[in-house]
Amino acid sequence: MSKRGVLHGVGVGPGDPELITVKAFRILKESPVIAYPKKRSGSKSYALAITETYVNTMEKEMVGLVFPMTKDKETLERQWNKTVETVWQHLREGRDVAFVTEGDPLLYSTFIHMMRLMRELHPEVEIRSIPGISSVNGAAARLGLPLADGDEQTAIIPATEDRAAMRKALVEHDCVIFIKVAKVLDMMIELLRELDLVHKAAVVTKATSSEEMIWRDVEELEGAELEYLTLMVVRK
Structure with a gap:
């Protein structure tokens, strides 16, 4: 089997683009795929705006992921499964994915559920977290x-x-x-x-x-x- 890609949860800080770690910068540069939370309204996501300071989005595969703002369990499960499978398609083909999130990826972050569900559905995937300033x-x-x-x-x-x-x-x-x-x-x-x-x-x-x-x-x-x-x- 071909080598799987690595899923990175990358904390890009609270807002100031300069408040990003050297390691986060390196992972963003090296990862061929950048996944980011996408707003349904069409406005740019907070994390993506920070990320664009450091990467040329024309040179990366940019994957916008919509996370439903609802408490309906069926809707949440269906959308989350779809989201995880979208990321999995890149990982299975050997491409690393950097999932960017404002603040820290393991502190009240969307990445926490992504990590949990990816481990459940695709336990073979290696997942790493890059701490960020909250x-x-x-x-x-x-x-x-x-x-x-x-x-x-x-x-x-x-x-x-x-x-x-x-x-x-x-x-x-x-x-x-x-x-x-x-x-x-x-x-x-x-x-x-x-x-x-x-x-x-x-x-x-x-x-x-x-x-x-x-x-x-x-x-x-x-x-x-x-x-x-x-x-x-x-x-x-």
């Missing part, structure tokens, strides 16, 4: 805030409508980073007021990118609609 680290750098020092405890929490869970996270940790916070921003501001932590919070959208926005007075954001790639840092 939006959490990028936001901390832009805010000038240490995330943890000494014996302090830090949590990374996906923001949800579970008010009790969000309150518990704030109470129990010295620093909390709430990712995907835009959809529950008003509730989070209410919680911050309740716990007298409004002055300890900051919000960052598209950290380190050319479209970055930073708010240090989070009460300004009450009623606002922000980008999906928005996080909140609360350091007590």
Whole structure:
């Protein structure tokens, strides 16, 4: 049998194209196939925009993968199986595939499910992960805030409508980073007021990118609609 290609999960950082590792740069240059999350709207994906700084897309086989934004299990399973098989077709022919993702590929990333399902359906495939700088680290750098020092405890929490869970996270940790916070921003501001932590919070959208926005007075954001790639840092 011919040699299989290697599937690389490549973290391309939080937004600033300079925040990419030397190894990620090498893998992007060497891989004949670049797979990336593709938006149905036709707008360019965040990860692809970063990647285009380093690769000539005319010299690569660019594979856009659509990931459905739904909780319907049948739809998800059908689309994910199709997506994995699309990548497998290149791997089976001996071509390495670099799957690019913003941030880190093993931290709340689409690549995690790709890796899990590829191992299940095609266990013979070698899979490697190239760490990347996450939006959490990028936001901390832009805010000038240490995330943890000494014996302090830090949590990374996906923001949800579970008010009790969000309150518990704030109470129990010295620093909390709430990712995907835009959809529950008003509730989070209410919680911050309740716990007298409004002055300890900051919000960052598209950290380190050319479209970055930073708010240090989070009460300004009450009623606002922000980008999906928005996080909140609360350091007590």
